[in-house]
Amino acid sequence: MPKVTEEHRLARRAQIVAAGRACVIEQGFHKTTMADVIRESGLSAGAVYGYFKSKEEIVGAIAEDALGTIHQLFDKLLATEEPLTPLAALEATIEHVVEIAQAPGGDVTRVAVQAWAEALRNDSIRDVARGKYCQLRDHFVDIARRAQADGTVDPDVPAEYVAQVMFGMVPGFVLQRLMIGDVSPATYRAGLRALLRD
Amino acid sequence: MPKVTEEHRLARRAQIVAAGRACVIEQGFHKTTMADVIRESGLSAGAVYGYFKSKEEIVGAIAEDALGTIHQLFDKLLATEEPLTPLAALEATIEHVVEIAQAPGGDVTRVAVQAWAEALRNDSIRDVARGKYCQLRDHFVDIARRAQADGTVDPDVPAEYVAQVMFGMVPGFVLQRLMIGDVSPATYRAGLRALLRD
Amino acid sequence: MPKVTEEHRLARRAQIVAAGRACVIEQGFHKTTMADVIRESGLSAGAVYGYFKSKEEIVGAIAEDALGTIHQLFDKLLATEEPLTPLAALEATIEHVVEIAQAPGGDVTRVAVQAWAEALRNDSIRDVARGKYCQLRDHFVDIARRAQADGTVDPDVPAEYVAQVMFGMVPGFVLQRLMIGDVSPATYRAGLRALLRD
Amino acid sequence: MPKVTEEHRLARRAQIVAAGRACVIEQGFHKTTMADVIRESGLSAGAVYGYFKSKEEIVGAIAEDALGTIHQLFDKLLATEEPLTPLAALEATIEHVVEIAQAPGGDVTRVAVQAWAEALRNDSIRDVARGKYCQLRDHFVDIARRAQADGTVDPDVPAEYVAQVMFGMVPGFVLQRLMIGDVSPATYRAGLRALLRD
DNA sequence: AATGAATGAGACTTCATTCAT
């Protein structure tokens, strides 16, 4: 019964990643010990090492899992009937960030910030982050193009550059939310509407 | 070597911080060992511990030093004759980020990203980051107010919210520059000009 | 090696304490390093720290173990058919001291002397010593009371004071035995018989 | 002027020993660092090392100084017109112990207890302690002899053995006073009078 | 003679990983 076993295997891995995520949210990647993950997961050391080869692999899985929550956003961006303006897309993105931050299982945006730091010295995490974030930027490129077609945005500027700036607004929201705590989708929406063309 | 001046003391601390910064840029805060810092600083273990009482204190000093490079930006923001528009202020900020990133001593923006992660589990670093970043945001508040007075920005939106969004664009630039590498002041300027009112 | 019994756990702790005792007998508490204890115990550093969470805890266990050898004396004091006189009790005590001092595992009286010094700056060791020694003194109180009933000892003197003096003879024997080396149960018995009433 | 210089030298040494004693009373020999002694003495590191070759030498001087306070007792033991009985000699000794313990400069009996422990692994301290203590015992031998001459004490017992027991009562008083705290010259006198012949 | 910053060996402890059961 390979299917059941494979499912079981994935369930166990998810269990370990969830345990690790809880630890990382509290203590970051480096202060989280394997003993922490093992305790939190309810498994034994040997069992955990049966599913992951090393701490680095678990760290990678936690980071990938956290960065992967972006995917859920793509559907929303595409689900609207009328094409999204850059402003609307950013509002949706900010709202999505807060939603996943408040989802059960802990605030994954904290894991994302840890992953940013880790990406600077861990190629595999950097590649994952790069991949996920470029996908999001690509969606913003599409939106920028449509805005250029509509005349809202200067068509002479490469849409990629517009997408860079759009994407570039999200980490700043995450950071202010976690470190300062005085931003919300509402304040950001107001600020965006004041600053951005439409 | 008795009777060492306060100046000498500060120079030694700076020497240690610079050594630590070099290590953190390569390996992050946690993979940087005291042995690394000691070796890089050219001092002995005892000497280093004569200037800082723990690794945590050194980490704090490195983070504070890196986050403190923002201060140099304030002069630039205030040095212009005619009031800065939000767009011009952001362009100046992005340019400043790249300048300090390329300054000798290593790319401090890498340290800043480490500090973001650390701020989530280290109150003293979070307080420093919060303080520095709120100062920058306050400058942006002034700029937003002037733009509202000029009629460029909707005067009914709290200037603080506008400043949040302005400030919020900077981390995203830093992150894309370090993790993806395809952004520059030029691309960002183009994107900003396409997106922002003026 | 999972599923280790509580018995095994206690045996390991005893093994570590025995190793530590051997070191302390040679070098005292402070000159004994964890590396010494680890080497002597035949375990690894990690294993030792699995059973004790710090050197201080091991020191405490060694001290408590050494001071606990008094307990064996109580049975002897109570095992005699006819009530013990103060003189006989002291003779038995002195003899017991020499017996345990010569027991395999090393001279615990050396550990006791270390514990006296440590008790002056370590509350937990002081409490242990106080507890054990007060128990012995309480036995001496009983013996003093019987002697008062017999008419050997002035019944108007609080038995506690008599017990203080009785107990107070033991450390001096231990000290002379270790530091000067010219005392023995025989010389002490002769001295006691010459000085004490009976 | 060698005399003044020598006096100065001795004064400085005494100053360092007094500083060290204060530290040892609080923390014991091993937890007392040279930095502690240096700070407490008000001198510089170099100066302290100008008067003592090593920490071990300072420790030795502190121990010798503390054990030397016994000497003051000898005069008292010899100053009485009528020969002292063993009982009276012990009472005087106990009283002396409390007096020196309460003298300004800190409780030297605490230093003595530290010295006992140190004597077990430091030959030079053991020799000092042995010397001082044997001197006291010798005085007790004289007293025992006189008591034997008076008929108070069995003349067939070697006076040395009687002195061992007499001397042996003192450490126990010191220890109970420091560790338990419920003994005093008064309680001990009562206990001694109840137990000892006269 | 005095100063006190500097030295660096060595102390205590942690923790990712393994492997006998």
Add this chain to the structure above:
DNA sequence: TATGAATGAAGTCTCATTCAT
């Protein structure tokens, strides 16, 4: 397959002592 005790390299920090000034 699962367990968790054991491993030991490596990390942080201390402190007796020296020596340039």
